[in-house]
Amino acid sequence: MEAERRRAADAALAGVVRDGEVLGTSGFARTLRHAGERLGGHFAGADADPADPVEIWGRRISRGLALLAVLALIAHLVLTYGPR
Structure with missing residues (x-):
């Protein structure tokens, strides 16, 4: 009880x-x-192996470059097809 x-x-x-x-x-x-x-x-790069600094920095760099590429693509699309 x-x-x-x-x-x-x-x-x-x-x-x-x-x-x-x-x-x-x-x-x-x-x-x-x-x-x-x-x-x-x-x-x-928190999901990388903490004992491998090359893997951590590789993920940081690649994810940063991917973010820049997405932002550049968005800017291109807005400038090309955006409202006039």
Whole structure:
């Protein structure tokens, strides 16, 4: 009986933590912050083997160049086919 009450109380507290909002932040802001952390880790090569600096820098350089290529393509398309 006591263990069941304890589990119910733990579940209720977990729900409050999950559903409660910190004063001044919204769910949207938390989502953006989490996405920013993931994006930063992606471009920093955080998923590479930490013992291999060549792999880390290779991922950083290639992802940076890919970002530049996408931005250049977007600029080209906007300038070529954008509103006149």
